[in-house]
Amino acid sequence: MPVEIRDLDEFIKITERASECRVKRSRREKGVVKVKARTKRYLYTYKTSEDKLDEVLSKVKCKKVIDVDTGKEIKVAAPSK
Numbered sequence: 001m002p003v004e005i006r007d008l009d010e011f012i013k014i015t016e017r018a019s020e021c022r023v024k025r026s027r028r029e030k031g032v033v034k035v036k037a038r039t040k041r042y043l044y045t046y047k048t049s050e051d052k053l054d055e056v057l058s059k060v061k062c063k064k065v066i067d068v069d070t071g072k073e074i075k076v077a078a079p080s081k
Contacts, residue, residue: 002036002043011046012059014039021062023053025069037062 005011015021018037026032033053037044037060048056057065057076065074 002045005044005046008046008056008059011035011037011044012061014044016061018044018062020064020066021060023057023065023067023069023074025050035060 005014015037018039020038022036022038024034024036026034031050033048033050035046035048035053035056037046046056057074060076062076065076066072067074
């Protein structure tokens with residue numbers, strides 16, 4: 001079962017150890033996007049609005065970010081240290 005995270009800072013910490021992240025737009029809820037982080041043990045999800053998606057993706061530290069709807073990899077700027 002996936003684990004839903006409601007705190008953005010906690011989700012960012014989880015993405016540091018994630019092998020990949022996926023972006024999925026919800027068909028049921030208009031304007032809602034799920035960002036999923038796959039770790040060795042769990043799949044973590046974080047819900048956000050489409051307006052805040054760029055802000056969230058700029059903070060994510062995954063090696064690979066994939067848009068599930070299009071099947072293409074999203075180019076994310078490397079976070080500054």
